[in-house]
Amino acid sequence: MKGILFDMDGVLFDTERVSLQAFNDCGAEFGIAMSQERWCSLCGTTFESYKREMLLDYGASFDLASFEASRANLIKERLDLLGVPKKEGLLETLQNLKDMGFAMAVASSTKKTEVCRLLQNAGILSFFSAIIGGDSVSNSKPAPDPYIAAAHALELEPSECFAVEDSKAGIKSANAAGCAVIMLHDLTAPDCETKALTVATAESLRELVEIIGELGKGSCFNEL
Numbered sequence: 001m002k003g004i005l006f007d008m009d010g011v012l013f014d015t016e017r018v019s020l021q022a023f024n025d026c027g028a029e030f031g032i033a034m035s036q037e038r039w040c041s042l043c044g045t046t047f048e049s050y051k052r053e054m055l056l057d058y059g060a061s062f063d064l065a066s067f068e069a070s071r072a073n074l075i076k077e078r079l080d081l082l083g084v085p086k087k088e089g090l091l092e093t094l095q096n097l098k099d100m101g102f103a104m105a106v107a108s109s110t111k112k113t114e115v116c117r118l119l120q121n122a123g124i125l126s127f128f129s130a131i132i133g134g135d136s137v138s139n140s141k142p143a144p145d146p147y148i149a150a151a152h153a154l155e156l157e158p159s160e161c162f163a164v165e166d167s168k169a170g171i172k173s174a175n176a177a178g179c180a181v182i183m184l185h186d187l188t189a190p191d192c193e194t195k196a197l198t199v200a201t202a203e204s205l206r207e208l209v210e211i212i213g214e215l216g217k218g219s220c221f222n223e224l
Contacts, residue, residue, distance in 0.1 A: 001216055003161035004097055005150045005179060007044065008108040008115055010166035010186040012124070014085040016043060017187065018078060019071075026071045032058050040188040044109055044167030046140045084122055093205040094127045097212065105130035107150040107163070107174075109140050130154055142169040147177035162212060164202075171197050182211060 010016040020039045027033050038057075042050050054064055097104065105128055108115045112133025119125040130153030137145035144158075151158040163174035166186035174181045175197040183194055183201045190201045199215065202208040 001102075001160060001162055001180065001212075003103045003105065003151060003154045003156045004212070005105050005107050005147055005161050005163045005174070006128075007163075007165045007167070007170045008106055008110060008118070010043065010188075011164050011184050012087060012090060012106075013118065013122070014087055014186075015079075016166070018075060018085065020187070022071050022074045022078065026067060026074055029070070030063070030067050032062075032067075036187055040167065043188065044141050044165070044169035044173075046109060046134060084118055086122055087205050089205045090122075091124065093209055094124060096209045098127060100213070100216075102162075102212075103154045103156065104128050105132065105150040105154050107132045107146040109134040109146070109170075111135050141167075141173035142176070144173055144177035147174045147179055151177070151179070162215070164208060168194060180215070182208060184208060 006012055009019070016039075020034065020036065023034050023039070042053055051064060055062060094104070106115060106119065110133055112131055112135055115131055115133050116125065119128065119131070130150055132146050132150045132153065134140040134146070137143075137149050139145045147158055147161075147163055151161050154161070158178035159180075161179050163177070163179035163181045164184055165171045165174055165181060166184045167188055171181055171183060171194050181198045183190055183198045184205070185201055185203050188194075190198075195201070200211045202211050
């Protein structure tokens, strides 16, 4: 195993909670609310998929454009005020994995320019040799395209890479690409479906380093 491909939201940054809170704070004005379980089912998908599900949940007449503009402004205000919340141990984890000799890339459903901006502001952009955004590929998650593109950008095959994901859509994407998927437990809890598609679950980034170190010792990680 030579590469590690990271999702961004919920893996590098603790932003899924910010997004859900902003959804419900704005939703109070629009007369809607979303449970954590429902939010988790939408995490990691494309905006088109999100839009389709929103209109199914709240009706075809729901003013999604106004709602999303309000939610985006609220998220920006909070992130500008408090900064992007990094996952605990982020810098230490990236440095440890770099020292272990892994090439690293990001494969996110977010637009590439926004991914680069957030990574730059967090001071971690230099750790990654490639950035793949949702607009970098024809089909975003849960299709395998982002992880195939991220691996190839590192001049590797997906089978030579670990993928670190927190959402079901992302896990399906990375697994379909042929990566060895490690789930980082964020808002979405591991279940039978995710366990069948992953080689391990980490409760923290520090535990992720331990898991990758152990998996790297085996000749066939799929047996674990």
